[in-house]
Amino acid sequence: MVNVYPPSEDTHLLMRAAIAEARPDDSVIEIGCGSGMISESLAGRVRSIVATDINPHAVKATASLGIPAVRADLFHGISYKFDLILFNPPYLPAEDALDSEDDKWLSAALDGGADGREVIARFLKGVKDVMSPRGRILLLISSLTGPEEVMELAQASGLTTEIVARERYFFEELYVLKLRSSV
Template sequence: MIYEPAEDSELLLEAALRELKPDDEVIEVGAGSGFVAERLKGKCKCILTTDISPFAAMELRRKGLDVVMTDIAKGIRKKFSLVLFNPPYVELEDELRRGDWLDVAIDGGKKGVKVIKKFLDSLDEIMAERGRAILIASSQNEPDVFDLIDERGFRYEIVGERGLFFEKLFAIKIWKE
């Protein structure tokens, strides 16, 4: 009942490794299996993970990662220099719902941007003044995801792409000037 690492996880890791600085304080939102955080641990000042799923939180703890079980970053009072998120970005059709935590891990809501919107709305609260965020999105979210970023006054740049047979994935770097 935990989202298993896939192409999007690898894309986030690649983008994070290119962006990461040794003095970064990092939060990975919705860390799931811990695939990314586990590989960044020790390469930055500190890393905190969050996940809404109790199963993911247990797995993250088992891997020795600091974790807060929460929705996005609700209740987190610290600001981070690097914020990472591989959100659920597809709209899960009703007939594919299983009624368990995996639905939460993969269902991005209408047009796949409901969870992305919630993340972007919380970004000012968790991203430091000169901080950066890396968000994974899909071509299925276009142009909505870029409009949502613009509407909140953020700047963005696509820093990675991965083509799949039915969509293209983007690693989007987000910041404020």
């Protein structure tokens, strides 16, 4: 049984993009921190970093690295506004994601609902509430998530979209989208 998503290609792609994007005076939040590897790589490079995950095992793993981490559904209960928001979400359509009672938390890490965009859609709808005026978002998605549809959802939430990193793998291409407020 795997309780915490093991760092994978997607983790590394988002981590590299985050390191390239981060500024020393940024306040950063990582949503869905998993093992905490991305947050740990930014600590010391930015003014502050905190993390959330819906999975209590992930919160514990990240806190053990010295990163302030709380259990939350996305950013619910957080009223602060951040300069950089990172999210490697569950982005696979349910049929491509693992579906096992034994691996409940791994399922939660991968399963993005019927179209792969259920968690992403909720994230995009509310994220501006925790975004500072100079805020940027780095969001990892896959070709299986429907990149065009994700970009349409982001634009409908008042965000501009730009692909800042991409990498092709055996059965999918991964993208890092950079989103900013369009107003």
